[in-house]
Amino acid sequence: MPDVALNFSRPEYATRLTRVHDAMSAQGLDSLIVTDPSNIAWLTGYDGWSFYVHQCAIIPLGEEPLWYGRSQDANGARLTVYMDENRIIGYPDEYVQSTERHPMDLLSQILTDRGWATGNIGVELENYYFTAAAYLSLQKHLPNASLRDATALVNWQRAVKSETELEYMRIGGRIVENMHARIVEKAEPGMRKSDLVAEIYDAGIRGTDEHGGDYPAIVPLLPSGADASAPHMTWDDKPLQRGEGTFFEIAGCYKRYHCPLSRTLFLGKPTDTFLDAEKAVLEGMDAGLEAARSGNTCEDISSAFFATLKRHGIVKDNRAGYPIGLSYPPDWGERTMSLRSGDKTVLQENMTFHFMTGLWLEDWGMEITESIIIKDNGPELLASVPRKLTIKD
Amino acid sequence: MPDVALNFSRPEYATRLTRVHDAMSAQGLDSLIVTDPSNIAWLTGYDGWSFYVHQCAIIPLGEEPLWYGRSQDANGARLTVYMDENRIIGYPDEYVQSTERHPMDLLSQILTDRGWATGNIGVELENYYFTAAAYLSLQKHLPNASLRDATALVNWQRAVKSETELEYMRIGGRIVENMHARIVEKAEPGMRKSDLVAEIYDAGIRGTDEHGGDYPAIVPLLPSGADASAPHMTWDDKPLQRGEGTFFEIAGCYKRYHCPLSRTLFLGKPTDTFLDAEKAVLEGMDAGLEAARSGNTCEDISSAFFATLKRHGIVKDNRAGYPIGLSYPPDWGERTMSLRSGDKTVLQENMTFHFMTGLWLEDWGMEITESIIIKDNGPELLASVPRKLTIKD
Numbered sequence A, B: 001m002p003d004v005a006l007n008f009s010r011p012e013y014a015t016r017l018t019r020v021h022d023a024m025s026a027q028g029l030d031s032l033i034v035t036d037p038s039n040i041a042w043l044t045g046y047d048g049w050s051f052y053v054h055q056c057a058i059i060p061l062g063e064e065p066l067w068y069g070r071s072q073d074a075n076g077a078r079l080t081v082y083m084d085e086n087r088i089i090g091y092p093d094e095y096v097q098s099t100e101r102h103p104m105d106l107l108s109q110i111l112t113d114r115g116w117a118t119g120n121i122g123v124e125l126e127n128y129y130f131t132a133a134a135y136l137s138l139q140k141h142l143p144n145a146s147l148r149d150a151t152a153l154v155n156w157q158r159a160v161k162s163e164t165e166l167e168y169m170r171i172g173g174r175i176v177e178n179m180h181a182r183i184v185e186k187a188e189p190g191m192r193k194s195d196l197v198a199e200i201y202d203a204g205i206r207g208t209d210e211h212g213g214d215y216p217a218i219v220p221l222l223p224s225g226a227d228a229s230a231p232h233m234t235w236d237d238k239p240l241q242r243g244e245g246t247f248f249e250i251a252g253c254y255k256r257y258h259c260p261l262s263r264t265l266f267l268g269k270p271t272d273t274f275l276d277a278e279k280a281v282l283e284g285m286d287a288g289l290e291a292a293r294s295g296n297t298c299e300d301i302s303s304a305f306f307a308t309l310k311r312h313g314i315v316k317d318n319r320a321g322y323p324i325g326l327s328y329p330p331d332w333g334e335r336t337m338s339l340r341s342g343d344k345t346v347l348q349e350n351m352t353f354h355f356m357t358g359l360w361l362e363d364w365g366m367e368i369t370e371s372i373i374i375k376d377n378g379p380e381l382l383a384s385v386p387r388k389l390t391i392k393d
Helices: A010-026 A037-044 A071-080 A103-113 A132-141 A153-157 A163-186 A193-206 A225-229 A272-291 A298-311 B010-026 B037-044 B071-080 B103-113 B132-141 B153-157 B163-186 B193-206 B225-229 B272-291 B298-311
Strands: A031-034 A056-060 A066-070 A088-091 A119-123 A145-149 A244-254 A257-267 A321-323 A352-355 A370-373 A390-392 B031-034 B056-060 B066-070 B088-091 B119-123 B145-149 B244-254 B257-267 B321-323 B352-355 B370-373 B390-392
Touching (some): A010 A056, A031 A153, A071 B225, A103 A132, A193 A244, A193 B193, A272 A298, A298 A352, B010 B031, B010 B056, B066 B071, B163 B244, B163 B370, B225 B244, B272 B298
Antiparallel strands (some): A031 A056, A321 A352, A352 A370, B031 B056, B056 B066, B244 B257
C-alpha cells in the first residue's frame, strides 16, 4: 500500500463525517448514496477524473464511507482516500457503458449483502452524476428500501469553510491574480483568442512559485463584443478586435478549491455604455459587499446590488452569486444558496461566495466580480485584482 | 440578429436530423428530449459551457429541433444554432438550482401547450445531464405521455463521420502531435508536474498556425510511477523523478472534435517491466490495427490485441477502446460501442475510435494508444506520433 497524502487532517475528515451523519439523522436516513464528485472528495479525499463512469460514496449512518466505482479506478481510491482497503469496492469493467447491466444493479446487491438494503436510503436526485437510469436501477433492485431525496444534504455541510479550506482558496486567489495579470500583459488587437486562452491556462496551471495550479471546474469564458451578451461562450481562434469589450470569467484553483474572478477588458476607447455600466456595477458592488457579513441574508447582498443598478437604469434578472469551494466539472458553484431575492439563508462566518455581478444585455456584456469570505464585520476578498474596467488603448 | 457562423453546412445538419427522425420512427417515438450536450451540439450547432444547468433540444418527429435552456443562455443559442428565433426558448432564472421549481416542470407545460405532451416521448435516461429529478418532473407533469428510454439514440447516428467532421478530427490530430512534441521537449527530472501541464495546455490551446485549439472534454491525465496504476489521476505540483514512467493521456481538440492519444515517457533507463510491456503492446496494437477495417466487428480489434498481450503474459481486464468525435465534459467517448469481447457491432467506413491500449497494473502503468478512422483496407491514423515508449535518459 502506498502512503496516502491527504489534503486535510484525519480529524477534519471526521468532523465532516459527523456533520453528515447528523444531517442524515435529522432527515431520518439510514444510509446515503453520494454521487456528486465534490461531495465524494470532501467526504473521502477521493480525487480523479473518473466521474464519467458511475461511482459513489456509501455512507451508512454512524459509519465511515465506502468508495464504490470502476475496478481500474479503485486503484485511484487506494491512492487518495483515508478509508481502509476493505472499504474500497470496484466493479468489473463489463458494467461500464453497457446496455445490459448497470453499476447500480451491482451496488444494490452489495447493499443487500451488507444488510443496508432496507430503511430510508438518501440519494442525490438532482446531480449530474446520478442519472435517471441509476435511480431506476436502485428503485428496481432495492424493493425493501425507501429512496429519499437527499440532494444537497452534503453540499450544505460544506458551506462554512475550515481554515485549511480557506487557505487553499486564498492560494486560488493568488493564482487568479496571476491569470488576470497575464491577460492585461498579453492581450492586444489582432491576437488570436485561442493564443490568449493558452496564456490564461499557462498562468493558471503554473500557479505561483510555491503552489502549482489545478484545473478549474469551468473552462475560461471570454466572449467579445456582441457575443458577450451570452455568458457561457468559450472561445475560437479569431483575432481580438480594437473597439470591443471582452469579459474573462476564470478561476484560480488549488487542490480542487476555487477562486473565481471576472474582469472585463476593453481594447481601445470604451463606449459610454461600458463606462456607465462600470460606474453602476462598482457602486452596486460596494453596496453588496457592505451587506456581505454574518447575520445578514443572501438576499441582503443581492438586494443592495440590484437596487443600486436599478437607480442607474439597469435591470439584472438573474442571480448575483453562489457559494464556492471544492468542485469538479461542470460547475464551480456549490448548488445550495443563491444570492437572489427570496433566499433568506443567514450568512455565517467563513461561508464563501462568488459575488457574480455580470451583466449580459442585448448586444454586449460586462463582468466585474469578486470572490469573498463572509466575516462578522464585512467580507474578506479572496483575491486582489484592480476592481475596474480594464482599458488598453 | 447577428450572423451565425455554423461549423457545418445546413445540408449536413439536415442529414443528421433525418437520421434522427428515422431512428425515432423505428422506435415509435413521437418526440425526443435530447439532454446530452454533444447530441444537442451535433443536432443544432449549440455551443457553450451552460450544461451545468438544465437544457435540452426538443425534437418533434418530422420537425426541426427547439432549443430550451436558461434565458441568459438563449443569447448563446441565438449566436450558435441554425434554427429560427421562434425555436429558441429560455426559462426564467428563478428555475436555476431552485428547490421549489424545476426547469423540467416548465418544459412539460411548454410541451403541453404545443400539443406534444402525448404519445411516446424519448428521453436519455443514462446521461450525465438528465438527472433523476428531471425524469421525475417529466413523469409527474406529463401524465398523458409515455416516457421511453432513448439513451444513445442520437449517439448512434453520430458513429459514421462526415468529411468535415473527419477534417476537424485530423486537425485535432495535428494539435495532439504538437502537445506530445512539447512534452518530449520540456519534461525533465525536477520539473514540477504542474509546470509541464501548463506546457501541455499551452501547446493544445495554441494549436497550429492555422487552427487554434479547443478544450478537450477531459483534462490531461499524467500519473507517474506507482500512481500510474490508476488511470484517471490528474496532477499535482511535485517534481518529476528520474527512474519513473509517466503516461500522458491527452487529446487535441478542434471545434469540439477530439483526437485523443497517449504516450508514456520514462525519465532515465527504463526497467525491464516497461520494455517488456512496450514490446507486448506494440505487437498487440499491430494486430488490433490490422483488424480495424470495415466489415470486421468491434471485438475483432480487442480480441486481436488481447490475444497478443496474453501470449506475453499480460492480462488486460478492461475494454480496449471506444468511439470518439464531438464531445463535452466529462467524457470524450461517444458511449455507444466498446472495443471488448461481446461487442459484435460491425465496423463501417469513417467510424472513429480511440484504440485505448493502456495497462494499469499493480504498481505501474503504461499507455501507448492511437486514434483511428475505420477504412475498408485498414485504419487511417488521426495523428502521427512515434509509437513507442519515449525515453529521456
